[in-house]
Amino acid sequence: MAVRPQHKNRGAAALQFLASWALPLGILVLWEIASRSGVLSTRLLPAPSAVAAAFWESLRNGTLLTHAAISTERALKGLIIGGGIGFALGILAGISRLVETVFDSSMQMLRNVPHLAIIPLVILWFGIGEEAKIFLVAIGTAFPLYLNTFHGIRTIDVRLIEMARVYGLGRLALFWRVILPGALPSVLVGLRFSLGIMWLTLIVAETISASSGIGYMTMNAREFLQTDIVVLGIIVYALLGKLADTITRLIEARALAWHPAYRLNATREATS
Amino acid sequence: MSEPASDLRLRKRASLQQAGAGETQLNVVQELIHRKQEERPVNGHAVLLNGLSKSFGDRRVLSELDLEIPAGQLLAIVGRSGCGKSTLLRLIAGLDRPTSGKISVAGTDVESLQSNVRLLFQDARLLPWHRVLGNVGIARTKGWRETAAAALADVGLADRANDWPAVLSGGQAQRVALARALVSRPSVLLLDEPFGALDALTRMEMHRLLECIWREHGFTTVLITHDVAEAVALADRVIVLRDGGIALDMPIDLPRPRREAADTSAVALQARILDEV
Known part of the structure; x- marks a missing residue:
């Protein structure tokens, strides 16, 4: 990557900042003009100002936060159950040949099944209650964490493990001080994949059958042609996804502080 | 234990003086070396x-x-x-x-x-996720912080105890590895x-x-x-x-x-x- 010369003053930096926002802001302005002039039907796409107004209104009467809280709760429950199982299985398969032989080929086969394909079965099993949604999220999030944890443990430098043996580390110490920290970068990559799948699964699950949550809010709004609420729901999903990603980044920067590539500002310093 | 340690210090000081040495100091060093070899x-x-x-x-x-x-x-x-x-x-x-x-x-x-028996490898093999001090005291025996700090001081890296191994040079990394080997005597x-x-x-x-x-x-x-x-x-x-x-x-x-x-x-x-x- 080419190294750009450092900016000589704040003015140039501000200009660059403005330039990077010019395109999205321009689109918003054009969109607003198109809506107001009637070129763009509000039944198809609401004006940005209408979305902002809907945001303010739903925030004021509390519906947005209630739905967002319920969605987040479902997402986290599913992640903790599914991700936890995936992580634990990944570790066991990583350190034990027996567990690997028993589980790995089955896991590799199952991970290729699109988990949303089992929605009809899930509805038969659990009805349309909370369990169905949490189950779907759990299934979706288990695989990325399993695969990346397993891979992370298997790619640990064997020379470090040999060193640890020479220096008298027992099995437990070897796990806590060498294997787990060594696998952590890969585990966190898995966590980020899982978080993406978590929101995706939840959106689908909530639009099919729910009486609360952001997905329900948007589906409900569709029936009343409230396109502003639908767009708002999409934006909220985007924000929640971004929030989850930011939290993982912070965890990475803290837990992987030893790793030159993960240090905060490291990427920025390297690219600017 | 204190006797060899003070001797070591004396020898270190002597070798420092040796840099701009006159003959008498050189003799002192030679004598020290002979004594050392016997003891x-x-x-x-x-x-x-x-x-x-x-x-x-x-x-x-x-x-x-x-x-x-x-x-x-x-x-x-x-x-x-x-x-x-x-x-x-x-x-x-x-x-x-x-x-x-x-x-x-x-x-x-x-x-x-x-x-x-301790083995020093061709490569330092430090754990990148532990700081230098944690690498030296890798066995985490009782009071490891003190013994690890002492071993680091022995190899002249006392001031790098809190650094990550990734920022060390090759020679420094090997010195840390040497300290890690010395910790358990x-x-x-x-x-x-x-x-x-x-x-x-x-x-x-x-x-x-x-x-x-x-x-x-x-x-x-x-x-x-x-x-x-x-x-x-x-x-x-x-x-x-x-x-x-x-x-x-x-x-x-x-x-x-x-x-x-x-x-x-x-x-x-x-x-x-x-x-x-």
Whole structure:
């Protein structure tokens, strides 16, 4: 990557900042003009100002936060159950040949099944209650964490493990001080994949059958042609996804502080 | 314990003064060295190899090797790459099992990894996710922070205790690895070409440091190297390994501390070793 010369003053930096926002802001302005002039039907796409107004209104009467809280709760429950199982299985398969032989080929086969394909079965099993949604999220999030944890443990430098043996580390110490920290970068990559799948699964699950949550809010709004609420729901999903990603980044920067590539500002310093 | 430590300090100070030395100071240093050689503590254990053989499949790497390493000796093993020197070291460390024959350290047979034997690898092998101090005290024995800090001070890196290994230079990383080996006060220290990847100046520094620490602790040392000059500069005795056996076993009776700029006797010894390699 080419190294750009450092900016000589704040003015140039501000200009660059403005330039990077010019395109999205321009689109918003054009969109607003198109809506107001009637070129763009509000039944198809609401004006940005209408979305902002809907945001303010739903925030004021509390519906947005209630739905967002319920969605987040479902997402986290599913992640903790599914991700936890995936992580634990990944570790066991990583350190034990027996567990690997028993589980790995089955896991590799199952991970290729699109988990949303089992929605009809899930509805038969659990009805349309909370369990169905949490189950779907759990299934979706288990695989990325399993695969990346397993891979992370298997790619640990064997020379470090040999060193640890020479220096008298027992099995437990070897796990806590060498294997787990060594696998952590890969585990966190898995966590980020899982978080993406978590929101995706939840959106689908909530639009099919729910009486609360952001997905329900948007589906409900569709029936009343409230396109502003639908767009708002999409934006909220985007924000929640971004929030989850930011939290993982912070965890990475803290837990992987030893790793030159993960240090905060490291990427920025390297690219600017 | 306090006696050798104060001696060490005295010697360090003396060698500092030596830099701009007059003759009298030089004499002081020489005298100190002689005293030191007589009083050198021997905390090491003798290592005995008896009819040691190791094969990988059909390939016989070591055959019927007999070797006695007296306690406290600094032995250098020289040989071409692939002559089995690393294999020999791994056998002594207990990392691998011999095909036949026996190894004993301090009279006990080596069956598995030994807690009083430490191995310094070619690469430093520091855990990147522990800070320098945590790497040195890797076994986390009781009071490890203090002992690790002391070992770091011994290798001159006390001020780097809180750094990540990723920011250390190659020489610093090897010094940390050396401190990690010293923490448990081993009676046998095995070095597998630990200075091979370092630049010439850093390597000379490491030689000084190793010699200094070895003289203070008095552990038995086996140094693997392909650098004949390094072997002559450091060792009490040099062995040349060839075709799985010992081709040359030669004592090096040069006074310590030795200077890297080799004098004529050292050059003659190097030539003899090179003939055999």
